[in-house]
Amino acid sequence: xxxxxxNLDFYASGVLSTVTLTVASWAGAFVLGVVxxxxxxxxxxxxxxxxxxxxxxVRNCPLAVLFVLFFFxxxxxxxxxPTYTTAVVVLSLYTGxxxxxxxxxxxxxxxxxxxxxxxxxxxxxxxxxxxxxxxxALRTVVAPLGSLFIALIRNSSIAFTIGVVELTGTTSQIxxxxxxxxxxxxxxxxxxxxxxxxxxIAVDALERRVAVKR
Amino acid sequence: xxxxxxxxxxxxxxxxxxxxxxxxxGEVVVVIGPxxxxxxxxxRCINRLETIDSGSICIDxxxxxxxxRELARLRAQVGMVFQAFNLFAHKxxxxxxxLGPVKVLRRPKxxxxxxxxxxxxxxxxxxxxxRYPAELSGGQQQRAAIARAxxxxxxxxxxxxxxxxxxxxxxxxxLDVMVGLARDGTTMIxxxxxxxxxxxxAQRVAFMDQxxxxxxxxxEQFFSDPETERARDFLSKILAH
Numbered sequence: 001x002x003x004x005x006x007n008l009d010f011y012a013s014g015v016l017s018t019v020t021l022t023v024a025s026w027a028g029a030f031v032l033g034v035v036x037x038x039x040x041x042x043x044x045x046x047x048x049x050x051x052x053x054x055x056x057x058v059r060n061c062p063l064a065v066l067f068v069l070f071f072f073x074x075x076x077x078x079x080x081x082p083t084y085t086t087a088v089v090v091l092s093l094y095t096g097x098x099x100x101x102x103x104x105x106x107x108x109x110x111x112x113x114x115x116x117x118x119x120x121x122x123x124x125x126x127x128x129x130x131x132x133x134x135x136x137a138l139r140t141v142v143a144p145l146g147s148l149f150i151a152l153i154r155n156s157s158i159a160f161t162i163g164v165v166e167l168t169g170t171t172s173q174i175x176x177x178x179x180x181x182x183x184x185x186x187x188x189x190x191x192x193x194x195x196x197x198x199x200x201i202a203v204d205a206l207e208r209r210v211a212v213k214r
Numbered sequence: 215x216x217x218x219x220x221x222x223x224x225x226x227x228x229x230x231x232x233x234x235x236x237x238x239x240g241e242v243v244v245v246i247g248p249x250x251x252x253x254x255x256x257x258r259c260i261n262r263l264e265t266i267d268s269g270s271i272c273i274d275x276x277x278x279x280x281x282x283r284e285l286a287r288l289r290a291q292v293g294m295v296f297q298a299f300n301l302f303a304h305k306x307x308x309x310x311x312x313l314g315p316v317k318v319l320r321r322p323k324x325x326x327x328x329x330x331x332x333x334x335x336x337x338x339x340x341x342x343x344x345r346y347p348a349e350l351s352g353g354q355q356q357r358a359a360i361a362r363a364x365x366x367x368x369x370x371x372x373x374x375x376x377x378x379x380x381x382x383x384x385x386x387x388x389l390d391v392m393v394g395l396a397r398d399g400t401t402m403i404x405x406x407x408x409x410x411x412x413x414x415x416a417q418r419v420a421f422m423d424q425x426x427x428x429x430x431x432x433x434e435q436f437f438s439d440p441e442t443e444r445a446r447d448f449l450s451k452i453l454a455h
Contacts, residue, residue, distance in 0.1 A: 043281070113300035116263055117359075121314035121366060122290025124283070131317065135304050212304045213348035 003178035004187040014170030015191055021087060021156045021166050022195075026149055028092025033099025034138075038129055040100065041107050051100070059097040063158050066090050071162040087159035095152050102144045106137030139210045146203025150196045157192075167191055215260065215370055215401075220269035222255060229255050230266070231425040237370070240399045244412040244433070247422035248448060253405040254297075256422070257374045260403065261292045273370065290318050293363030297375040299355040301347035307334065307358045308343040311365045319366065326365070333361040337391050353384025357391055364395075371395065373404040409452065413437060421445045 004011070039051035058066070070090050074081060081089070110133050118128040138145075157168035165173070171188035175181035215237045222230040229252045237243050245253045258264040260271060262278050262285055271278045273292070279285045301310050311330035315321040321329075334340040337357040339350070347355050356376055363371060373392065377385040389411050396402060396415040406412065412419050412433050419436040421429040421444075429442045440446050 111298075111300070113296060113298050114302060117294070117296060117300035117302070117362075118313075119263070119286075120261055120289055120292070120294035121362070122286045122288075122318040123314070124286055127317055131313065132302050136302075139304065213346050 001183055003174060003180035003183045007174045007178075007184075010170050010174060011167070011187060011191060014165070014167035014188075015195070017165060017170070018153065018156055018167040018195070021084070021091070021159060021164065022149075022153050024088045025091035025095060025156065026152055028088060029095035029099050029148075029152065030145075032092060032096035034103055034134070036096065036100035037103035037107060038134075040104055041129075043125060055097045055100055058093055059101075063090075063094055063155055064161055066094055067158055067162050083163050087156070087162065087164045091152060091156060091159070094155070095148060098148050098151075099145065102141050102148065103134075103137060105144075106141035107133055109140050110136045136212055139212050142203065142207040142210060146200065146207070149203070150199050153195050153199065154192065215274075215403075216270075216272045217256075217260075218270045218272075220256075220259065220266050220271060222252075222259065222264065222266050229425050230259070233269070233425075233427055235420060235427060235430070237401060237403060239369075239401055241418070242396045242400075242402045242404065242416045243418050243420055244416040245403065245405045245420045245422060246407065246409070246412060246448075247428075251422040252425040253422050254374050257294075257372050257403060257405045260370075260372055261289050261294055263294075286318070290314070290366055291369045293366055293368035293371040295356070295359050295363055295371065295373045295376045297378050299347070299352070299359045299379075301355055301359055301362070303347055306344050306346055307339065307350070307361075310347070310358060311362045314362065314366045330361070330365055333364050334358070336364075336394075337361050338387070351384060352380045353387045356380065356384070356388045360388070360391055360395075370401045370403070373402065373406065375405050375407070377406065377408055407452070409437065421448070423448070 036051045036054060039047040042048060067087070067090050070086055071083070074086060114136065115128050115133055118132040123131065156166060159166055160168040160172065163169070167188055171184050175184035178184065217233050217235045220230055220233040221228070233256060245256065247253050255264055259266050273288065279288060302313065305313065308327065308330055311333060312323065312326040315326040315329065316323055331340060331343065334343055337360055339354050339357050342350055342354055342358070347358070350358065376392070377388050380388060385408065389408060392404070392411065393415050404411070404416070416433050418430055419433050420427050421436065421440070423444050429436065429440060429445050431441065436445070437449065440449060
């Protein structure tokens with residue numbers, strides 16, 4: 001227990017690091033996912049193919065492997081980034097595939113007549129997508145996107161393997177120092193739940209707020 | 215608008231067969247016929263929501279362009295009203311009506327809004343401007359959809375079974391609006407089962423069966439003395455009740 005109480009300030013900075021890592025990666029994953037989903041339903045063949053290839057490649061690799069690959073691979077390719085930035089890149093790329101597939105399913109769930117009516121007004125493909133289809137698609141997939149956000153909070157812990165000192169990394173250091181790994185990680189578990197459970201509640205509230213009446 | 219030897223297949227199914235039809239400015243043509251005769255497909259081909267396999271469709275002498283900017287420009291001049299209304303579910307009635315003018319015609323928002331309110335007034339639902347489609351009755355939704363199409367100041371209005379999803383009372387309120395448009399000289403192609411509307415508003419009736427236009431005639435001629443056996447048979451069935 002002392003292992004935890006003596007190190008509360010370390011836990012706090014670990015939580016803060018996990019939160020910033022998650023939020024930054026979510027921003028990347030969301031933008032990437034929406035753009036990739038748009039490419040996949042769009043009329044441009046090469047973009048469709050590139051988007052599908054990205055999704056299938058990245059989605060089917062273990063996250064820990066991607067972390068290590070990018071950690072060593074980016075410098076070898078001549079791009080040296082701070083470790084934290086590398087973690088944001090990997091988490092964005094990985095979560096982006098799931099966001100893309102989720103948004104794509106939302107797009108497919110919007111009644112075909114909505115896009116037809118928009119095209120009939122003379123709107124371009126991009127205008128139809130951005131103005132009519134995506135706003136409705138995103139509203140219908142708030143719940144699964146929320147699940148992805150919560151998964152991202154948990155997945156961010158794998159950044160610990162490349163040396164990012166977020167909540168899991170901090171906890172590991174505390175366990176190492178105090179030799180009480182059980183107490184240290186029970187506290188970490190509690191801290192993760194304090195992040196994930198309220199996120200779930202917030203997602204439910206958001207879903208109710210943006211729901212489209214049909 | 216001129217259709218010349220238009221053919222379309224859905225796989226093996228020959229849905230439009232050598233369709234010839236021309237509609238002049240200010241003319242109202244009603245297309246009737248049994249289910250599956252190709253009426254709706256014909257209507258959807260005119261603004262290229264469906265593509266045709268042979269023949270040509272010209273509007274003001276210009277053939278329908280390929281998908282892209284040119285086609286979007288043409289669609290902006292052809293209003294379309296759907297059986298299922300297809301109002302944008304996440305936008306208010308007013309936003310539905312102003313979307314096209316603002317995004318496509320680049321009208322200032324205030325101008326688009328003013329014009330939209332005039333149109334909503336004209337179709338009798340100005341008080342519903344700030345409501346969402348789901349809060350309106352079917353008839354009100356369809357009138358909003360007509361206002362949305364009119365806001366683009368189209369050269370031609372296409373109606374694809376605009377009253378088929380409506381209760382009888384609501385059918386009347388939508389038809390009233392359409393009769394008003396016809397009187398004001400709007401060029402209209404109307405796919406419908408409403409024989410009363412065909413009689414009172416159409417200059418010509420086109421009767422379709424199995425993908426062909428079997429007969430084109432003035433309404434009084436068509437309803438009292440149809441030329442073809444198929445049309446006589448169809449009319450006897452629907453007028454029997």
